[in-house]
Amino acid sequence: MKESIEQLKQTRDLPDEQLLQLIDHQGEDTALFEAADQVRREHYGTDVFLRGLIEFTNYCKNDCYYCGIRRSNRCAERYRLTPEQILSCCDNGYAMGFRTFVLQGGEDPRNTDEAICSLVDQIKTRYPDCAVTLSIGEKPRSSYQAYFDAGADRYLLRHETATDAHYRRLHPAELSLENRKRCLFDLKDIGFQVGAGFMVGSPGQSTKELLADLRFLQQLQPDMIGIGPFIPHHETPFAQEKPGTLELTLRMLSILRLMFPYVLLPATTALGTISPIGRELGLKAGANVMMPNLTPTDARKNYDLYDNKICMDEDAGKCRGCQENRVKSVGYRIVSDRGDVRR
Ligand code: 5AD
């Protein structure tokens, strides 16, 4: 890479043409990773934050073409954790040093506002020093407001892709990019720390779509950005599609770190799935968050978004230990902290 590290740090000011070139770059990305790592260290040192992921329901009323728990997948074995099971995941996680719990699930019609608010309230009462993150999809503004009032701190809702045409390629007509964006801006406006994001290498995605993702994120200015490679699931319409690559995902992670120096950026499970050292490389490319799985193992194997998902059999303790070693192996350190954004 010819550009100097100092030039790369100006990535957020690049015009479209040059940003496209950076996304498309062929060959060594060493300078890009180095620049991203410097920026990450300026803001977060070597700290890596943990999020305890609780996949509490795989019922979903949506039918996204890429997703293994889409409603049309009759082979998916459906489950829902009870509030008691969820609280017990938190107890377990707290003892292991987690200070953020992420409640993630499909758009399960049983997730009434009352049920979610009661759950959030119970977790926050038991663990006032912890952050609660929700990741349960598109809702009316009034529901988001109720979750916030109940004490939820953060919300993850990937936009998935920022162009209308590509959004329609990935989703059935009943879902729209317009509503997805409405949700994200509502969440921000209400006061949540908000996470957006997209899959890398999803069917029909070109550099043009990735550029649109970056520009949309500049508009939204989220606190967290979740990206990972698209990975086909055998029971979906995208079963025969090619997965996203490690190279492009790492490059996008670095570009995101350079454009959003403060952002909380996870080295995702999907990244660890396409390469055995994907998450370690993700950390070196600018990521600063890891999300070990706290879901009980018998349920977790059914939270099957894409094929060959890792950590399916490892219990929470094993996953936590494994991630600690991985983080250490590349020179960073896990901190037991809520890990709020440092703007
Ligand atoms: N490959 C990679 N990521 C996927 N997700 C859903 N299905 C897949 C897949 N097949 C991601 C989506 C979603 C997040 C929870 O998981 O981006 O927002």
Ligand code: FES
């Ligand atoms: Fe889950 Fe390695 S991170 S087992």
